[in-house]
Structure formats: C-alpha cells, structure tokens
Amino acid sequence: MTLLGNARILTMDSHMRDIAKGWIEIEDGLIAGLGEGPPPQGKDALDMGGDLIMPGMVNTHCHMAMTLFRGLGEDIDDRLYRYILPLERDCVTAPVVAAGSRLAALEMIRGGVTTVADMYYFEAEVGRAVAEAGMRSIVGQTLGDFDAPDHDTFDEAFALTDALVDEFESHPLVTASIAPHAPYSTDIPVMARVARWADDHPHNPVQMHLAESDAELAWCADRHDARPVKVTARAGLLRPGLIAAHCLHIDDAEAERLAENGVGVAHNARSNGKAGRGIAPVETMRAAGVPVGLASDGAMSGNTLDLFAQFAPASMFQKILGQSRATLPAREVIRMATIEGARVLGLADRIGSLEPGKAADLIRIRLDDPRVQPIYDIYSALVFALHACDVRATMVAGRWLMRERAAETLDQAKVIADAIQVAGAFNDRIAELDRSMK
Amino acid sequence: MTLLGNARILTMDSHMRDIAKGWIEIEDGLIAGLGEGPPPQGKDALDMGGDLIMPGMVNTHCHMAMTLFRGLGEDIDDRLYRYILPLERDCVTAPVVAAGSRLAALEMIRGGVTTVADMYYFEAEVGRAVAEAGMRSIVGQTLGDFDAPDHDTFDEAFALTDALVDEFESHPLVTASIAPHAPYSTDIPVMARVARWADDHPHNPVQMHLAESDAELAWCADRHDARPVKVTARAGLLRPGLIAAHCLHIDDAEAERLAENGVGVAHNARSNGKAGRGIAPVETMRAAGVPVGLASDGAMSGNTLDLFAQFAPASMFQKILGQSRATLPAREVIRMATIEGARVLGLADRIGSLEPGKAADLIRIRLDDPRVQPIYDIYSALVFALHACDVRATMVAGRWLMRERAAETLDQAKVIADAIQVAGAFNDRIAELDRSMK
Numbered sequence: 001m002t003l004l005g006n007a008r009i010l011t012m013d014s015h016m017r018d019i020a021k022g023w024i025e026i027e028d029g030l031i032a033g034l035g036e037g038p039p040p041q042g043k044d045a046l047d048m049g050g051d052l053i054m055p056g057m058v059n060t061h062c063h064m065a066m067t068l069f070r071g072l073g074e075d076i077d078d079r080l081y082r083y084i085l086p087l088e089r090d091c092v093t094a095p096v097v098a099a100g101s102r103l104a105a106l107e108m109i110r111g112g113v114t115t116v117a118d119m120y121y122f123e124a125e126v127g128r129a130v131a132e133a134g135m136r137s138i139v140g141q142t143l144g145d146f147d148a149p150d151h152d153t154f155d156e157a158f159a160l161t162d163a164l165v166d167e168f169e170s171h172p173l174v175t176a177s178i179a180p181h182a183p184y185s186t187d188i189p190v191m192a193r194v195a196r197w198a199d200d201h202p203h204n205p206v207q208m209h210l211a212e213s214d215a216e217l218a219w220c221a222d223r224h225d226a227r228p229v230k231v232t233a234r235a236g237l238l239r240p241g242l243i244a245a246h247c248l249h250i251d252d253a254e255a256e257r258l259a260e261n262g263v264g265v266a267h268n269a270r271s272n273g274k275a276g277r278g279i280a281p282v283e284t285m286r287a288a289g290v291p292v293g294l295a296s297d298g299a300m301s302g303n304t305l306d307l308f309a310q311f312a313p314a315s316m317f318q319k320i321l322g323q324s325r326a327t328l329p330a331r332e333v334i335r336m337a338t339i340e341g342a343r344v345l346g347l348a349d350r351i352g353s354l355e356p357g358k359a360a361d362l363i364r365i366r367l368d369d370p371r372v373q374p375i376y377d378i379y380s381a382l383v384f385a386l387h388a389c390d391v392r393a394t395m396v397a398g399r400w401l402m403r404e405r406a407a408e409t410l411d412q413a414k415v416i417a418d419a420i421q422v423a424g425a426f427n428d429r430i431a432e433l434d435r436s437m438k
Numbered sequence: 439m440t441l442l443g444n445a446r447i448l449t450m451d452s453h454m455r456d457i458a459k460g461w462i463e464i465e466d467g468l469i470a471g472l473g474e475g476p477p478p479q480g481k482d483a484l485d486m487g488g489d490l491i492m493p494g495m496v497n498t499h500c501h502m503a504m505t506l507f508r509g510l511g512e513d514i515d516d517r518l519y520r521y522i523l524p525l526e527r528d529c530v531t532a533p534v535v536a537a538g539s540r541l542a543a544l545e546m547i548r549g550g551v552t553t554v555a556d557m558y559y560f561e562a563e564v565g566r567a568v569a570e571a572g573m574r575s576i577v578g579q580t581l582g583d584f585d586a587p588d589h590d591t592f593d594e595a596f597a598l599t600d601a602l603v604d605e606f607e608s609h610p611l612v613t614a615s616i617a618p619h620a621p622y623s624t625d626i627p628v629m630a631r632v633a634r635w636a637d638d639h640p641h642n643p644v645q646m647h648l649a650e651s652d653a654e655l656a657w658c659a660d661r662h663d664a665r666p667v668k669v670t671a672r673a674g675l676l677r678p679g680l681i682a683a684h685c686l687h688i689d690d691a692e693a694e695r696l697a698e699n700g701v702g703v704a705h706n707a708r709s710n711g712k713a714g715r716g717i718a719p720v721e722t723m724r725a726a727g728v729p730v731g732l733a734s735d736g737a738m739s740g741n742t743l744d745l746f747a748q749f750a751p752a753s754m755f756q757k758i759l760g761q762s763r764a765t766l767p768a769r770e771v772i773r774m775a776t777i778e779g780a781r782v783l784g785l786a787d788r789i790g791s792l793e794p795g796k797a798a799d800l801i802r803i804r805l806d807d808p809r810v811q812p813i814y815d816i817y818s819a820l821v822f823a824l825h826a827c828d829v830r831a832t833m834v835a836g837r838w839l840m841r842e843r844a845a846e847t848l849d850q851a852k853v854i855a856d857a858i859q860v861a862g863a864f865n866d867r868i869a870e871l872d873r874s875m876k
Binding site for chain 2: 376
C-alpha cells in the first residue's frame with residue numbers, strides 16, 4: 001500500500017475535481033481511494049509538499065524509435081524522400097529500434113507520459129523496451145507498400161503482427177496492435193484484410209495515419225474518386241478500435257461519420273504545424289462526439305515526446321482557427337491529454353482519470369518555479385507555464401518509474417550514450433546522402 | 439578576467455559560427471576574445487563541460503509587472519474590460535509593480551533572457567527592479583487616454599517620463615523610454631507630441647503597440663480613414679527608434695514603409711496566437727528589411743517570459759502561413775531571439791552576438807537531457823527541444839546573474855512569496871468583480 005498526502009489533486013473524472021489539499025491511496029497497482037484533507041486516520045503518507053498529482057498523460061500517436069532521427073532534416077520540405085526513407089531502409093534494424101525506443105520511453109517517463117500508442121517497425125523491440133521501462137502501451141506493427149526495414153510483403157507484415165500478439169498476449173501493460181501505414185500506402189484490399197484481422201482480434205486496436213496531407217487527398221481522389229474517410233469506410237476499417245492519426249482534412253460530415261463509427265483521433269499539433277500542413281478541425285471533431293487525444297508523433301516530426309510541448313500549439317491553433325480566445329479552453333486541453341486520450345485508445349475504463357478502481361497511473365508536478373507563479377487557474381498553468389522538466393515523479397500501475405527526476409527502470413546515461421552512438425552511424429550515412437544530392 | 443573553456447559556441451554574428459569546442463575570454467564586462475580549441479596557453483578556464491554558450495536572448499516587448507496577473511482570465515474573450523483594466527486601476531501601485539517586476543526579472547534570468555524592453559506604469563520601479571537584478575533593459579513609461587494607475591493626464595505622463603530619463607541617464611544597463619500605448623489610445627496629437635519628445639531624446643527609444651487588432655483597424659478607419667501605419671506616420675512617429683509591438687495587420691506596402699523608416703518590430707507569437715487574432719506576417723516584414731525580434735508580451739497574455747516558449751509558435755505560425763516546412767528555419771528564429779532583437783532595440787552595436795568588443799551578455803545551456811539528444815542541428819534543438827529550464831547560467835556585462843539555476847542577484851524565495859501575497863489581494867478583488875458580473 002502506498003499513500004500520498006498533502007497534494008493538490010486534479011481527478012480529471014466526470015466531476016473534474018480540483019482538490020486543494022488531499023490524499024490518494026494505492027493498492028495492488030490500483031487507486032484504492034482518494035479524498036480531501038489529511039489522509040485517513042492512522043496511516044503514514046508520503047508528503048507531496050503541495051505538489052500537483054494528476055493522471056499520467058496519454059500520448060496517442062508516436063514512432064518511438066524515431067527519437068534517433070530527432071530534428072533531422074529540420075525545415076527541409078523533401079526530408080521524407082531525402083532522409084527518412086533511405087535511412088530507415090539502410091539503417092533501421094532491431095537493435096536500432098530497441099535503442100531508440102528506450103530513449104523515447106526515458107523521455108516520456110521524465111515528461112509525464114504514462115501511456116503511449118506506438119507504430120513502427122520491429123515492433124516487438126518497442127514492446128520489449130516499454131515493458132522494460134514499465135510504461136503502459138499499445139504497440140503497432142506497421143505495414144505498407146514501401147521499402148520497409150522489417151518486411152518485404154504484406155504476408156510477412158501480418159506474420160510479424162501475429163507474432164507480436166502472441167508475445168504480448170498476457171502482458172499486463174503492453175497491448176499488440178496492427179498499423180496499416182495510411183490509405184495510400186495500403187489501399188483498399190490490404191485495409192480490408194486488416195479489417196478482417198481486426199474482427200478476429202477485438203482487443204487489439206488498429207492504428208493508421210488518416211487524412212493527413214494534400215498528397216493523400218489527391219491519391220484518394222485519383223484512385224477512388226473519394227476522400228480518405230470514405231476510402232477507409234469502403235475497406236470496412238472505419239470502426240471502433242481505429243486510432244486515426246492526424247485527421248487534418250476532415251469536413252463536418254466526415255467528423256459525424258468518425259463519431260458514428262466509434263473512431264478515435266490522435267491530434268499531432270506540433271508535427272502538423274511544423275509541416276506547414278494547416279490546422280486540424282479539433283473543435284469540429286470534438287463537437288461531433290469524436291474523442292480527440294494529443295500526440296507527439298515521431299521526434300523527427302515533433303522533436304519531443306512529452307505532451308506539455310503539444311499543449312500551447314494545440315490550444316493556439318484552435319483559437320486562431322476559431323478567431324477567439326475562448327476556443328478550446330485550457331481545461332479541455334488537459335482533458336485531451338488524459339481521459340479523452342484514454343478514450344481514443346479504448347482504455348478509459350482503466351486509465352485517464354484518478355478514481356477508485358482505476359490503475360494508479362499518475363504524475364507529480366512541482367508548481368514552485370518562478371515561471372509558474374502565481375497560479376489563478378491550474379489548467380492554464382499546465383497548458384502555458386509548466387514544462388516536462390517540472391514533472392517530479394511518474395507512476396504506472398502503482399510502480400514509480402521516476403522519482404526526483406531520476407529514472408528507476410532505465411539507465412539514463414547508458415540509454416543516451418547508446419542513442420548518440422547510433423546517431424553517429426546515421427550521420428555517416430547522411431553525409432553520403434548529402435553528397436549524392438550534389 | 440573570466441575565461442570559459444570547453445564550450446560549444448554559437449556566435450550569432452555575421453559569420454554565424456558554430457564552434458564545436460572553444461573558449462571565450464571576458465574582461466571588464468566585454469568579450470575580449472573567443473576561438474576554437476583549448477583556451478590560449480597559460481590561462482585557467484572554467485570548464486563548461488561541452489555545454490552551449492550563446493548570446494543572451496533579447497525580449498523585445500514585455501509588461502514585466504503583469505507576472506502578477508499570469509494566466510488570469512484565461513480563455514475569456516472580454517478579459518481586458520472584465521479583469522485587466524479594473525484590476526490595474528484599483529490594485530496596481532508602485533510596490534505592486536516592484537514585486538511583479540522582480541518576479542519577471544527572476545523568471546527571465548532563469549530563462550536565458552538578458553535584455554528586455556518593458557512598458558508599463560510606475561516604470562521607475564521597473565527600472566529599479568531590473569537594475570537590482572542586473573539585467574540590461576529599456577524601460578518605457580506608458581501613456582494613454584484610459585484610467586492609468588499612475589497618471590490622470592498626458593502632462594503627468596510626460597513628467598513621469600522625464601523623471602525616468604533623469605533617474606537612469608547614466609545607468610550602464612537601463613535606458614529610459616517613452617511608450618505611447620497605441621494609436622487608438624493616444625491619437626495623433628499625443629503621438630506628435632511624443633515624436634517631438636523623441637527629437638529631443640535621440641537615445642531614448644519609443645515603444646508602442648501597433649496594428650494589433652481588428653478594433654484598432656476599425657478605429658483608425660473611422661477616425662482617420664487610414665490604417666494604423668499611416669496614422670502613425672502622420673503623427674511623425676514612424677521613425678528610427680520606434681519599437682512597434684505586434685504588427686499583425688501589416689500589408690506588403692506597409693512592411694516596406696516600416697523598413698524605410700527604420701522601425702523595429704516586436705513579434706509576440708504566443709500572445710497573438712492565444713488571442714486568436716491571427717498570424718503576423720513575419721516573413722513579409724523580414725523580407726522587406728524590417729528587423730523583427732521575439733517577445734513574450736505580459737504574462738497575462740503570453741504566460742511566461744522566456745523566449746524558448748516563443749520559438750516553436752513563431753516557427754510554426756509562419757510555416758502554416760507559408761504552407762511549407764521550409765518557411766522561417768530554426769536558425770532564423772534564433773537570429774530573431776538574439777542579434778535581430780538587438781537591432782529592434784537599437785542595441786546591435788553592443789549585444790546580440792558574441793564577438794570581441796561586445797558586451798559579455800551570454801547564457802550557458804546544458805544539452806544532455808534525453809529530450810534533446812541526439813542533436814543533428816543545434817538551432818533545431820534550441821527551437822524545438824530545449825526549454826528555459828535547460829539554461830544553466832546567465833551573464834550580463836560579465837556578471838553572473840544565475841549559476842546552476844540559482845539566482846545570484848535576487849532572493850528567489852522572497853520574490854515568489856511577495857508575488858503570491860499580492861496575488862492573494864488580487865484574488866479578493868477578482869471575487870468582487872465576478873460577483874458584480876452575476
């Protein structure tokens with residue numbers, strides 16, 4: 001049993017309680033109770049010193065191993081073909097994915113993320129890394145019709161996915177997933193095959209990039225005389241359990257359709273903003289009833305993997321789109337980062353809010369930095385003043401993964417050294433690619 | 439003499455040198471020399487451990503004392519009339535401005551800002567606070583035709599400005615300034631009087647909000663059948679030494695006009711984005727030759743006062759406007775935060791880059807956080823991965839204002855406690871205001 005006392009607590013449950021001074025009791029990895037005032041009589045509590053306790057954050061879309069490509073090709077429009085695809089084809093191996101995923105897990109734990117949905121290659125390595133790190137996660141094997149580093153055919157990709165399901169079937173924190181890359185890189189026959197796979201695996205989510213770019217719109221129009229949402233629906237993939245990443249090009253009718261079909265959306269504000277691709281209609285989708293979570297995307301696109309870095313962009317983009325300071329209030333941003341993100345991943349019965357019976361996935365945040373005080377509104381402080389570095393401790397399923405900024409499940413120095421070593425090899429290949437461009 | 443060795447150095451001078459491992463020598467508050475490799479023979483250097491040394495950042499527009507209103511009225515469209523103006527009229531006194539300015543200075547020093555341009559009321563208190571803190575600054579007495587907390591008439595405001603000039607005339611770091619609030623709150627006769635004042639005070643800059651809102655456009659059209667830039671020009675105020683804040687509503691011809699007249703622009707990305715007011719045409723202004731710096735605005739608008747918080751929004755907004763990942767590269771963002779900001783303030787001969795003869799205003803930044811590594815591009819790391827909390831030390835004119843995150847010129851605990859006490863009094867008044875709204 002663990003008892004945390006003298007904490008400011010945001011529950012993020014349906015009552016949205018902001019407890020000025022309260023306690024939380026944790027037993028067997030679950031929240032046993034919480035309340036206002038001093039802890040229940042006769043129990044010793046860990047003194048949280050007035051720090052904030054809130055649910056751990058949910059990163060709904062990530063390519064963890066791409067931490068190794070962090071900021072690579074910054075500000076270059078053709079970076080996908082110039083750097084990402086050649087490097088992935090030539091340099092991404094199982095050990096590389098393991099190293100990048102460990103760096104990502106370390107970064108997220110230090111940034112207050114307790115649950116992540118990932119899609120990449122050699123995904124069993126990602127699953128092993130997050131299992132080692134102690135994070136909760138959905139790990140998705142990517143399949144696409146391009147030169148992937150871990151499969152040549154779709155048959156091979158499905159076999160990898162099946163193996164992933166087998167490996168993590170009984171894992172308490174890691175859930176296997178299938179991740180068709182995007183409509184344009186799988187097309188309807190493969191998406192339909194994924195839909196049949198999903199019928200047979202009702203507890204394994206599907207992750208896919210959807211309605212992300214003008215090029216995708218053009219492809220869908222040329223090939224199918226339709227928009228991406230309709231193409232996805234034709235394949236039978238617009239269904240509960242689909243985690244659709246990006247969704248920039250969604251009109252009102254499509255937002256309704258996503259809602260009716262139980263699709264969740266991962267909103268990647270920084271990644272989209274940096275790509276100059278425009279602003280996703282988050283308010284439209286939420287108003288239609290679509291759960292929309294926040295997401296970092298890979299570090300080559302969004303640079304960092306915590307959600308604090310997403311808060312201000314997500315908020316400001318909607319205010320600019322809505323031409324009003326009142327659009328997407330700070331409180332709603334924090335809902336997206338917690339309970340709504342949990343809904344996107346189909347995990348809202350277990351995580352996303354602090355209430356008895358839910359998993360003890362929580363974070364402790366210090367509020368005493370001069371950049372944060374005074375605080376009139378705790379949600380405003382979270383969205384616009386607090387940073388990843390203010391997270392003091394991170395717990396998943398009752399286990400501390402970080403305390404006082406020190407990781408407890410990963411060897412920080414080794415993880416960083418390994419990542420830098422891999423980046424050195426990448427740099428050699430990048431130099432060759434740059435020479436071949438000249 | 440101080441010698442810093444084993445540092446990665448960004449000079450931000452015209453050569454834009456990125457020295458992988460080098461040294462900087464500081465003497466009498468100035469940079470005496472810098473170079474690659476180990477420090478010159480026979481000298482003991484402080485080991486920077488591979489950390490980054492770069493010029494201290496220049497915050498070109500701030501209302502420092504408004505830290506005491508941080509995040510107040512978040513997400514509320516009518517917050518200006520509902521909260522700001524009543525609170526300023528009722529609660530802002532000289533001691534309140536002193537307390538808020540000290541908090542702001544503390545926050546900026548910890549966030550890597552070494553120079554700030556401020557405009558507010560009781561501005562002598564701001565000047566004293568930044569002088570005590572050891573920051574470089576331009577402090578502007580605000581004048582406007584509303585209920586200001588420190589003057590009832592423009593004559594009084596001019597008298598306060600003259601006193602400010604007298605008080606700081608020979609101060610090595612603090613420069614007095616005059617700050618007409620905006621065209622709509624001063625109108626042409628007062629702006630013309632400011633222009634005459636500026637003729638007599640060629641070394642004291644003028645600060646003004648310009649072309650910020652639709653309401654301002656409407657006022658200028660109604661009153662003068664012109665746009666804000668033209669109204670300002672008619673008053674004779676479109677001139678070298680004018681620091682124009684915001685400049686959202688600037689067309690191509692106006693950008694040329696700002697450039698021809700030697701006006702500098704303070705770009706407040708977060709403040710503008712949060713207000714839902716749209717995106718300032720930064721690329722257009724820079725292409726026309728207007729120096730554009732970055733700015734925090736007051737903490738009621740932008741929440742935090744470091745420039746790291748401005749980097750990603752400033753970059754992403756231009757990429758969204760330009761519909762390209764290549765718009766406003768990370769390197770240019772860092773130029774805006776340093777040498778270009780110095781140009782906006784008319785201080786580019788003294789600060790903004792690291793070169794012999796310039797002031798030793800510099801910051802030390804650690805690069806070893808898991809969220810930052812690996813680094814392919816140092817400008818990308820600065821813009822999208824590093825935070826205020828990564829600033830390890832801050833120096834102005836050769837004097838350390840912070841080392842190892844500990845402020846050396848201000849008592850952090852006392853500054854925060856004082857601020858929280860003032861906020862408590864504000865909260866009582868806010869409760870009254872909220873009751874009166876019902």
